[in-house]
Amino acid sequence: MKMRSYYLGELTWPDVKEFLAVHDVIVVPVGSCEQHGPHLPIDTDAYDAFWLSLKAAEKAKCALVAPTIYYGVSSHHMDFPGTVTISPHILEQLAYEVAHSLVKHDFKKMVFENGHGGNTPALQSAAQRIMMDTEAFVAIDTVSLIPDFIEKSIQTSYDAHAGEFETSTTLANREDFVIKERIKKPKITLPKSKYTKIGLKESGPKVSWSFRTKEISETGVIGDPTKASKKKGETAWKLAIERLADLLTELDRMKS
Template sequence: MPSRESVCLEEMVWPEVESAIEDGSRTAIVAVGSIEQHGPHLPLNMDTLDGDEISRRIATELGDALAAPTIRPGCSGHHMEFPGTITVPPETLMNVIRTYCRSLDEHGFEYIVLIPTHGGNFGPVKTVAPDIARELNATVIPLADLDEHMNLLNEGLSDAGIEYDQDVIHAGAAETAMVMAIDQDLVRAEAIESGPEGDISPARLLSEGFESITENGVLGDPTQATAEAGEVIIKNVVETYVDQIKTERDAV
């Protein structure tokens, strides 16, 4: 059998997966993304692109992990005023995550890392992870601190020399930069436009929907974004999460 080159589960054939697990790749990285509007300039699968890239890089950095396909859609009801958005109820997402993890556990993965990349998914992941952990043999590691995730994105901008941050990040400088770094062609540069800034209430966004605050679905100024900054942001997230995963595995 040829040597396995990809760390992405969906790109492998089953004998390669079996061999990888037998050879010690017993950590599965599971991003939890979405299909939702990201302004007039970013694709609906932004959070899924982000999840794919981050999970692949984390698996590569760990060296003994595989990146499972990103779960989507997610809990995006607050974006439903914008066409194309697809949402599921929190209980549906939690059931999908639960059964997803059961499959990975049954195949012999000893650690399952859950990484939400969409704000509406952090709560469901944090809620369901302890229940899953009690049910499975595998250790479940949820990296579901939304404030930390936002801070990592803002810190990445700062490290790239862009002094700009937002308390609530959506389709602005950070996410636009990340898509630029992943696939520049997916950004509709001619359609980039800014959205509201300043004191934005997350509670209002969730209860009344994004359209109550932003007509174009954007928060902040995506014109600040660069592909170079996106690369720094992604590296910042990956390095932080790799360290946390190693710490959690060592503690078991």
């Protein structure tokens, strides 16, 4: 349905009531406040999660976007100034209570659009509790809608943070905030085991492991931002918006 805005924060309660008479889908963006190397803004994950959510909701016209959860689990970046971290159980409880409030108003299907990998375990725990306590449907997307793009277009195998992918996507949605003269390939020290892989692209046999970013990279960049381009970012966003909008449309049709 046509709305003045698909951002909950810009609507009035009668607008939300009217929307809920027809639809029951909502996106909750989740971000972080953490270093993104010397060349990208600290709020990259939060900004991107909201930006993508709103573009997709505007396209699908059957879902609203809640205000962003702006802080996340970023303890591994705490060696870099500006980073703020909250404990996993705090994020879990916050996500749970936000979702619980929304379900109370009859949003029955929800997507946590998550911009930061470190948040995923806490969001999964919250999602399980919401499902048990309310029977609402909860999905989580952490850059998981475009694996084909990443496989084909991202060249750096260990690209994980402020590297080729995130520098490309920021060039495409907030170019003025990329400090281009600081884009450099960092020296990366990865652990020796072939099972301790890192990055958006790495598949195959692997274990999950905890690390401090500073021990892997002096600059906080994990990946190679010199391989980034605005064009790659635009392709990634176009596909991500299409697929998230498609997911929202399918959720809208799904019986609750």
